[in-house]
Amino acid sequence: xxxxxxxxxxxxxxxxxxxxxxxxxxxxxxxxxxxxxxxxxxxxxxxxxxxxxxxxxxxxxxxxxxxxxxxxxxxxxxxxxxxxxxxxxxxxxxxxxxxxxxxxxxxxxxxxxxxxxxxxxxxxxxxxxxxxxxxxxxxxxxxxxxxxxxxxxxxxxxxxxxxxxxxxxxxxxxxxxxxxxxxxxxxxxxxxxxxxxxxxxxxxxxxxxxxxxxxxxxxxxxxxxxxxxxxxxxxxxxxxxxxxxxxxxxxxxxxxxxxxxxxxxxxxxxxxxxxxxxxxxxxxxxxxxxxxxxxxxxxxxxxxxxxxxxxxxxxxxxxxxxxxxxxxxxxxxxxxxxxxxxxxxxxxxx
Ligand code: AMP
Ligand code: MG
Numbered sequence: 001x002x003x004x005x006x007x008x009x010x011x012x013x014x015x016x017x018x019x020x021x022x023x024x025x026x027x028x029x030x031x032x033x034x035x036x037x038x039x040x041x042x043x044x045x046x047x048x049x050x051x052x053x054x055x056x057x058x059x060x061x062x063x064x065x066x067x068x069x070x071x072x073x074x075x076x077x078x079x080x081x082x083x084x085x086x087x088x089x090x091x092x093x094x095x096x097x098x099x100x101x102x103x104x105x106x107x108x109x110x111x112x113x114x115x116x117x118x119x120x121x122x123x124x125x126x127x128x129x130x131x132x133x134x135x136x137x138x139x140x141x142x143x144x145x146x147x148x149x150x151x152x153x154x155x156x157x158x159x160x161x162x163x164x165x166x167x168x169x170x171x172x173x174x175x176x177x178x179x180x181x182x183x184x185x186x187x188x189x190x191x192x193x194x195x196x197x198x199x200x201x202x203x204x205x206x207x208x209x210x211x212x213x214x215x216x217x218x219x220x221x222x223x224x225x226x227x228x229x230x231x232x233x234x235x236x237x238x239x240x241x242x243x244x245x246x247x248x249x250x251x252x253x254x255x256x257x258x259x260x261x262x263x264x265x266x267x268x269x270x271x272x273x274x275x276x277x278x279x280x281x282x283x284x285x286x287x288x289x290x291x292x293x294x295x296x297x298x299x300x301x302x303x304x305x306x307x308x309x310x311x312x313x314x315x316x317x318x319x320x321x322x323x324x325x326x327x328x329x330x331x332x333x334x335x336x337x338x339x340x341x342x343x344x345x346x347x348x349x350x
Contacts, residue, residue, distance in 0.1 A: 003165050005157070008174040010034070010128050015136070018129070021170050022137035025050075029169035030057060032146040032160045033133050035125040037098045037179045037200055038153040038307070039160050040069065040143030041168065042133070048110045051142050055112075057167040060149040065115040066142040067100050067183070068122050071134035079122055079140060081106050084188050086210060093209050096126035098183040098200025113142050123183055129174045145182060146171075152239045152307035152342070155180050159311060180304035181334045185231055186213075195219070196231035198334040200303075219337055222345040238341045241310040243274060243318045245343035249325040250350035256284040258350045259322045263288050266320050274318035276309060278302065281324060289316045299331045306335060310342060 006017050021031045028050040031042045041058065043050040045068045055062055068079060073091050076083060080103040087101055105120035114120050125131065134141050145153040148163040157173035164171070184199035184206070192212040195203060198219065206213045218234045248255050248262070263273045267287065274289040282292045291309045294301030313321050323339060325347075326332045340347070 001166055001169065003168055004170050005161070006170060006172050008129055008172055010174045013128060013132050015132075017172075018132045018136050021133055021172055024169050025133070025137045025139060025141065028053075030054060030167075031133070032157075032164060032168055032171040033130055033143075034127050034157070034172065034174045034177055035069075035130045035143075036127045036177060037125070037182050038155055038177050039146040039157065040125075040130070040141075041146035041160075041164065042069070042141040042143040044137070045113060045140040045142035046108055046110070048112050051110065051112045054142065054144065057164055058144065058147070058149045060144060062112070063115045064144075064149075065117060065121060066113050066144050067185075068109070068113065068120060069130065069134055069141045069143050070122060070124050071131045073124060075140060076103075076122060079106055079109060079120060080104055086188050086193060089209055090186070090188070090206075091124075094201050094205075095124040096131065097124075098126075098179050099123065100183045100185045100197075100199075102185065102187040102189060102196070104189060119187075119189060121185060127174075127177075129172060133172070150238060150240055152241060152310040153182060155304070155307050159308075162311075176304075178304065179300075180306060180308075181331070181338060184334070187230060194230070196234065198337050200331070200334070202330050203333055204330060237344050239307065239310070239338045240342050240344075241314045241321065243313050243321045245310075245321045245323055245339070245346065247323050247325050247339060247343050247347045248350060249347055252281065252324075254350045255324055256281055258348070259324070260285060262322055271319040272317055274313040274316065274321040276313075276321055276323035278324060278326075288322075289313065289318050296326065299326060299335065302326060303331045303335050306338060 100121045100123040109120045146160045147154045154160045156176045179200040184201040185197035187194045194214045275285045279295045
């Protein structure tokens with residue numbers, strides 16, 4: 001398939017270019033586009049054949065449902081059969097933005113989107129290009145992350161091109177995404193609502209609005225992933241570079257010592273080692289491919305760079321990535337969720 005790449009400046013969007021991509025969506029094609037979280041791979045959510053093409057292009061298992069993206073809060077009404085009262089407070093506070101809400105679906109949502117579930121996941125993104133594209137198409141747009149299934153999500157158009165060139169109709173290149181991790185997925189069909197995937201909107205922010213919010217036990221342990229999780233995406237190994245990832249967790253002085261020791265042993269075994277460090281710790285390491293994910297005092301910088309760093313290690317041909325951990329609060333909960341899954345829960349406590 002021929003893939004067209006359309007360059008856009010998010011501060012100065014050409015309507016003709018957006019209309020061109022919107023028409024590709026309307027005629028059942030696939031368009032990769034930037035959102036504030038990661039790049040998405042979009043199709044007309046009401047067109048079953050178009051949605052099926054997403055699964056093929058990504059190699060995504062058909063039992064992993066998709067998020068439907070809208071450009072206007074009022075669009076929720078026709079996509080769901082019931083709007084819980086908490087939805088209005090959440091939409092007011094966090095939309096447009098990185099929060100996905102799970103509600104009971106209406107009849108216009110085809111089963112291929114929800115993988116047969118009676119619920120649908122909906123989000124209104126805040127990226128100006130995403131909003132313009134959805135609005136000009138006049139459609140609800142089904143869009144998972146625009147990567148090959150299982151790989152780290154794409155946070156710039158180059159990542160999308162690496163994974164999907166030749167498999168989709170259009171890739172819109174509008175630079176890097178801000179948040180860098182996927183949206184928070186919140187099931188509001190239950191009381192209290194449950195976080196199925198931590199993301200750009202934090203547990204603490206949700207608690208402030210809802211009073212009480214639960215987290216799915218599958219978020220914290222791989223043992224729970226084997227039970228039937230509420231969010232089917234949870235059960236897959238995910239966000240994984242080719243290299244094996246090992247997380248080293250504990251007091252920072254000890255972590256660096258252990259990482260240096262492990263790196264030396266791995267090197268002696270003929271393996272190429274990558275170290276995922278931070279601005280505060282990068283100088284503690286030597287003789288390895290060292291990448292700083294960001295600033296520990298500003299965890300959002302680490303969120304923003306994490307997937308890019310994991311992809312960069314693969315480019316450098318690293319065999320094993322030794323990764324520092326971060327605290328499990330605020331956006332740190334989402335960072336550790338992605339890192340734990342990238343590592344297949346291979347964690348060493350020191
Ligand atoms: P992605 O779009 O690749 O970031 O993945 C979307 C995520 O949303 C997956 O982890 C899905 O399991 C989750 N999701 C989508 N629809 C539903 C739903 N109806 N119920 C629970 N989780 C969902
Ligand atoms: Mg994904």
